[in-house]
Amino acid sequence: MRALLMGLPGAGKGTQAERIVKRYGVPHIATGDMFRRAVELGTPLGLEAKRYMDQGLLVPDEVTIGIVRERLLEPDAARGFLLDGFPRTIPQAEALEALLAELGRPLEAVLYIAVPRDDLVERLTGRRICPKCGAIYHVKFRPPRVEGICDICGTPLKQRDxxxxxxxxxxxxxxxxxxxxxxxxxxxxxxxxxxxxxxPVDEVTQAIFEILDRVKGTR
Structure with missing residues (x-):
């Protein structure tokens, strides 16, 4: 399975990505993780990316696509991959298309999790964090037992800026x-x-699985 996952902040990409990679046995290749991995491994492209990141600059497309290439050539991606957070622009999408064509591993599906803007605002603004233990709550979907207080350590909850x-x-x-x-x-x-x-999350997951199973069945 070679797929790309897209969606606006708050759409639930992280949750669905975990379920997709578990079901289909492919790695979740997210942009931030990919950069950190390349830097940790000390690859020439990873070190070049670090030079830009340390200055607070955007990593150039040619460096990014080179790191994507390195990541896709690792053994765990041989059976497929779930890309997340890349591409972000049309030039990046075109460069990715060319890279995958060169590798003989074109994309099979691009999944877009669509959620209305008002729902996204509700999801994101309702989030509350415990500054002491890091527990995450939501005023509507996962409220603490006592309003505004962490269930775990009793610390007042905060809303991130x-x-x-x-x-x-x-x-x-x-x-x-x-x-x-x-x-x-x-x-x-x-x-x-x-x-x-x-x-609900499980229904979204089922809809995604039905799409991916259908795509796999037509290969």
Whole structure:
């Protein structure tokens, strides 16, 4: 299974990615993890990426695609992969397409978990964190037993600055503007599968599995 997972912040990509890789036995290749892995291994491209990251700069596309190539050539990706967080732009998507064609391992499916903006705002702004033990709650979906107090250690819960509504709304706008051209790119190629991300988590998972099983069955 060679797939790409897309969705706006709060859509539930992390949860679904865990379930996809467990079912299909492929690695979850997320951009941040990929960079950290390359840096830890000390590869020439990893060290070059680190030089940019240490300066707070974006890693150039040619370095990023080189790190993607290195990661896809590792043994655990031989049976497939789930890409997450890359590509972010049309040039990156085109470079990825060329790389996968060269490797003879083209994408089979692009999964987009679609959730209305208002639902995403509710999910993200309702999150609360325990500053002492790191436990995560949600005022609606996973409230603590006592409002505003951590179940585990009794510490008052906090809302992260980047979970405040004005920050969340701006973040979603920026991400949506970046995502739309990519959705159009993959839709035109017949690879895009849109999944409704609003039902319960297990129902979303089942919908994703049905798509991927169907894609596998047509190979």
């Amino acid at each position: 980047d979970d405040r509504e004005e920050v969340v709304v701006k973040r979603l706008e920026v991400n949506a503007a970046q995502l739309e051209p990519l959705l159009a790119f993959y839709r035109e190629k017949g690879l895009l599968y849109e999944v409704d991300g609003t039902p």
